[in-house]
Amino acid sequence: MDPSIPVTPQPVTNPIIPTPPPVVVTLPPAAPIKKSPLFLFLFVILVITSSVVFAFISYTKTAPNNAASPSTSTPVANEPVISSPLPVIENSETKLAYLRDPNSEVMGDNETYLIDVNTGAETKLDLKNVINVYKHLNSTKIYYFTGENDGAIHIYDLETGTNSTYKLLSHPQDSVKESISINSIDDISPSGNYLIFQASFYEDCPPMSPLPSGFEGGFGPCMPDESIEYPSGNYLFDMVAAKARPLTELFRVSRWDEAGHKLYYITDNSTKALDLTSNTISLFDNTSLFGYFAYPLLKSDTYVKLEGSTEKGVRIFLTNADRKELGEIEGETPWAILQPFIQSSPDEKSIIYVKTELDSQSFRHNFLYKYDLDKKTSMALTPTDKNTNYSTALTWLDDHTFIATEQLVNNKDYAKPNKNLVKIDIQTGELTTLTTHSNVYQFNIQ
Numbered sequence: 001m002d003p004s005i006p007v008t009p010q011p012v013t014n015p016i017i018p019t020p021p022p023v024v025v026t027l028p029p030a031a032p033i034k035k036s037p038l039f040l041f042l043f044v045i046l047v048i049t050s051s052v053v054f055a056f057i058s059y060t061k062t063a064p065n066n067a068a069s070p071s072t073s074t075p076v077a078n079e080p081v082i083s084s085p086l087p088v089i090e091n092s093e094t095k096l097a098y099l100r101d102p103n104s105e106v107m108g109d110n111e112t113y114l115i116d117v118n119t120g121a122e123t124k125l126d127l128k129n130v131i132n133v134y135k136h137l138n139s140t141k142i143y144y145f146t147g148e149n150d151g152a153i154h155i156y157d158l159e160t161g162t163n164s165t166y167k168l169l170s171h172p173q174d175s176v177k178e179s180i181s182i183n184s185i186d187d188i189s190p191s192g193n194y195l196i197f198q199a200s201f202y203e204d205c206p207p208m209s210p211l212p213s214g215f216e217g218g219f220g221p222c223m224p225d226e227s228i229e230y231p232s233g234n235y236l237f238d239m240v241a242a243k244a245r246p247l248t249e250l251f252r253v254s255r256w257d258e259a260g261h262k263l264y265y266i267t268d269n270s271t272k273a274l275d276l277t278s279n280t281i282s283l284f285d286n287t288s289l290f291g292y293f294a295y296p297l298l299k300s301d302t303y304v305k306l307e308g309s310t311e312k313g314v315r316i317f318l319t320n321a322d323r324k325e326l327g328e329i330e331g332e333t334p335w336a337i338l339q340p341f342i343q344s345s346p347d348e349k350s351i352i353y354v355k356t357e358l359d360s361q362s363f364r365h366n367f368l369y370k371y372d373l374d375k376k377t378s379m380a381l382t383p384t385d386k387n388t389n390y391s392t393a394l395t396w397l398d399d400h401t402f403i404a405t406e407q408l409v410n411n412k413d414y415a416k417p418n419k420n421l422v423k424i425d426i427q428t429g430e431l432t433t434l435t436t437h438s439n440v441y442q443f444n445i446q
Contacts, residue, residue, distance in 0.1 A: 092158035151178030
């Protein structure tokens with residue numbers, strides 16, 4: 001999936017200027033004079049000028065200050081609502097969640113499944129109208145969205161059977177509805193204490209005019225006026241405090257460092273570090289090129305960087321805090337072959353990156369590669385033909401094994417999922433299929 005850059009306008013609310021009282025000008029008695037057109041014109045100008053001056057003075061004394069910075073505003077979310085208990089699932093820490101789509105022609109019939117990574121046993125959950133589901137390994141909670149599009153996320157604790165609904169954002173205007181989404185499992189911190197979500201707002205459209213407009217087409221969705229306190233774009237949600245804060249400059253998450261209380265995220269041309277304790281933001285790295293990604297290695301002062309342009313192609317290389325290059329991982333032209341995705345193994349001895357290629361149907365295939373930091377060598381982890389495609393939503397089982405989705409596309413029928421979960425050993429390159437029904441619709445990604 002190629003990333004897109006959200007654009008978030010920041011309008012300024014116009015203050016309402018109070019209507020000034022009428023200004024009465026009383027002239028002193030004088031001898032009758034003949035009022036020429038020039039005299040009448042000057043008299044009118046005098047009255048208008050006096051009114052404007054009086055209104056300005058009145059407004060500057062009474063108007064409130066509306067210059068608050070958006071970054072300091074903190075929209076308050078509702079406390080979670082606990083619904084009827086759901087079944088308790090034993091050994092839920094060893095299970096992952098995914099969706100099946102039993103019939104691609106029917107909307108809202110997705111089925112939620114758990115799969116045990118040790119035994120391969122699968123369990124169907126009785127959840128309705130689920131459109132996205134996410135779960136970390138070694139966690140007992142699954143996070144899911146439903147088709148109600150009500151601005152809420154649901155969290156099902158498999159260990160206790162508790163099902164909680166968090167209204168992540170509540171727009172102050174009752175007529176405005178919230179649309180909430182999460183890109184992938186990477187947007188949820190490993191502990192589950194924080195998550196990044198995307199918010200957009202819409203409202204019912206006014207009735208269409210019965211008069212012919214000369215335009216034939218759809219109508220809506222209709223967007224409300226942009227709010228400073230509730231802008232469209234990305235937000236950071238604190239699960240403990242049940243509060244959201246705008247983080248609209250965020251383009252995508254680089255990685256979480258909860259031990260260091262930081263979130264590293266990518267903007268259009270920089271990497272920034274958000275301190276999760278103090279809520280302060282600092283610059284970690286930047287670039288002047290449009291193709292960009294940076295991924296810090298938390299066990300050293302090294303980080304992995306991708307930079308690219310149409311003229312020079314794309315490079316993935318190692319660097320340090322002093323911006324000294326420590327070696328190239330890969331370089332390619334044209335620039336689209338290397339995509340802005342970087343991840344490390346838990347022990348940070350291997351780097352996973354992606355190379356892509358288009359087929360004759362303009363379908364982009366992802367091929368996963370590994371770079372060994374000790375040996376300084378690269379190897380393909382997945383087949384590099386155009387019969388397969390691999391997801392970048394990885395779940396690590398240990399330092400050398402992860403789970404991803406494999407899509408078989410040799411039949412060119414892209415309407416069907418035709419996906420399975422596969423386990424990949426980055427030491428041996430061995431690929432093991434975990435599901436055989438080829439009906440994995442969605443796994444840890446939107």
